[in-house]
Amino acid sequence: MNLTATAAADPDWILHDCAEPDRDCRAQALARQDRLTKPPGSLGALEAAAVRLAALQRTEQPSLQRVWISVFAADHGVAAEGVSAFPQAVTGEMVRNFASGGAAISVLARELGARLDVVNLGTVNDPGDIPGVRRVVLAPCSGNVCVEPAMSEPQLRAALQAGADSVRLALAANAQLYIGGEMGIANTTAATALSCALLDLAPAQLAGAGTGLDAAGIAHKAAVIERALARHADARDARERLRCLGGFEIAALAGAYIAAAQAALPVLVDGFIATAAALAATRLNPGVRDWLLYAHRSHERGHAALLDALGAQPLLALDMRLGEGSGAAVAVPTLRLACALHAGMATFDQAGVSEQV
Ligand SMILES: O=C(O)c1ccc[n+]([C@@H]2O[C@H](COP(=O)([O-])O)[C@@H](O)[C@H]2O)c1
Ligand SMILES: Cc1cc2nc[nH]c2cc1C
Numbered sequence: 001m002n003l004t005a006t007a008a009a010d011p012d013w014i015l016h017d018c019a020e021p022d023r024d025c026r027a028q029a030l031a032r033q034d035r036l037t038k039p040p041g042s043l044g045a046l047e048a049a050a051v052r053l054a055a056l057q058r059t060e061q062p063s064l065q066r067v068w069i070s071v072f073a074a075d076h077g078v079a080a081e082g083v084s085a086f087p088q089a090v091t092g093e094m095v096r097n098f099a100s101g102g103a104a105i106s107v108l109a110r111e112l113g114a115r116l117d118v119v120n121l122g123t124v125n126d127p128g129d130i131p132g133v134r135r136v137v138l139a140p141c142s143g144n145v146c147v148e149p150a151m152s153e154p155q156l157r158a159a160l161q162a163g164a165d166s167v168r169l170a171l172a173a174n175a176q177l178y179i180g181g182e183m184g185i186a187n188t189t190a191a192t193a194l195s196c197a198l199l200d201l202a203p204a205q206l207a208g209a210g211t212g213l214d215a216a217g218i219a220h221k222a223a224v225i226e227r228a229l230a231r232h233a234d235a236r237d238a239r240e241r242l243r244c245l246g247g248f249e250i251a252a253l254a255g256a257y258i259a260a261a262q263a264a265l266p267v268l269v270d271g272f273i274a275t276a277a278a279l280a281a282t283r284l285n286p287g288v289r290d291w292l293l294y295a296h297r298s299h300e301r302g303h304a305a306l307l308d309a310l311g312a313q314p315l316l317a318l319d320m321r322l323g324e325g326s327g328a329a330v331a332v333p334t335l336r337l338a339c340a341l342h343a344g345m346a347t348f349d350q351a352g353v354s355e356q357v
Contacts, residue, residue: 181325
């Protein structure tokens with residue numbers, strides 16, 4: 001494993017200031033929304049989304065033609081505790097599927113005309129060097145959080161940096177929106193453990209079915225998370241909690257969100273695991289919060305609590321629970337329509353329509 005030049009040069013980069021959304025663009029967009037031919041507020045969350053995107057993209061006319069999706073795959077040592085409905089080999093198999101175009105996110109990216117970047121951070125069933133996959137392998141899998149930290153400090157730094165590097169690629173491609181996806185068997189256990197530690201909640205309050213556990217499986221998963229929390233009770237700050245309880249892809253997502261916020265690139269957050277990474281990112285650097293839009297409320301049991309803790313109002317609730325960035329990709333057309341309405345509707349003056357009395 002090699003640390004990139006950036007991380008080696010400035011290990012504290014995650015603490016640097018985030019960009020500021022543009023207040024003037026926000027005010028102009030708000031004023032325009034009120035002049036468009038509709039009762040004020042009648043387009044609901046679409047109005048709020050267009051106004052936020054105007055402020056984040058620093059423009060009167062936000063647009064989402066160029067969308068970047070990075071999917072981070074990684075395996076988890078805690079899979080050995082029997083916490084997933086699927087075998088660990090699936091993570092590596094799905095990396096191959098992402099690259100060959102057969103995964104849900106592959107289809108969605110094609111439909112959206114989005115760039116799909118697949119990053120293998122370490123999979124036990126390693127597909128090796130295959131076209132369409134960037135290998136940033138930190139280890140075959142993270143540590144089993146019941147008995148050891150998920151990551152060493154150098155691995156955490158490299159995972160955060162892998163996220164930042166994906167943002168650099170997105171910026172080089174002139175992306176207007178960044179989506180981070182994840183794939184990792186057992187990562188709902190890691191994401192739940194991390195969230196419980198960050199929010200001081202009991203595992204029984206957050207643990208859910210993941211890929212499809214039954215009630216007994218969920219109870220076992222909650223007990224495994226209890227053990228992990230007890231093992232890492234001395235991890236007191238967000239960085240140490242992420243290192244001990246997270247995973248490579250969760251840390252990469254957190255690093256990507258921080259780097260995007262620092263570079264003024266808006267982010268659309270996906271489901272449960274991505275939101276746990278967003279929670280960690282906002283605890284590591286509170287300025288990240290302004291740059292995060294939330295795509296959907298996942299079917300995963302703990303997602304609503306995470307969204308509430310972040311004050312997030314997701315656009316959609318479709319009972320999706322796939323991950324891969326799929327929920328975020330599905331929300332992109334809604335955001336594109338919000339931008340089209342903002343740019344294309346006539347004002348009361350232009351259309352000769354009478355205003356509210
Ligand atoms: O995004 C979500 O809300 C979501 C909810 C449940 C499961 N997943 C996906 O399912 C995998 C983890 O599930 P599990 O049961 O193995 O912990 C991982 O690859 C995630 O992308 C994703
Ligand atoms: C097949 C499969 C695809 C996935 N994509 C994201 N998580 C996943 C988990 C499984 C099991």
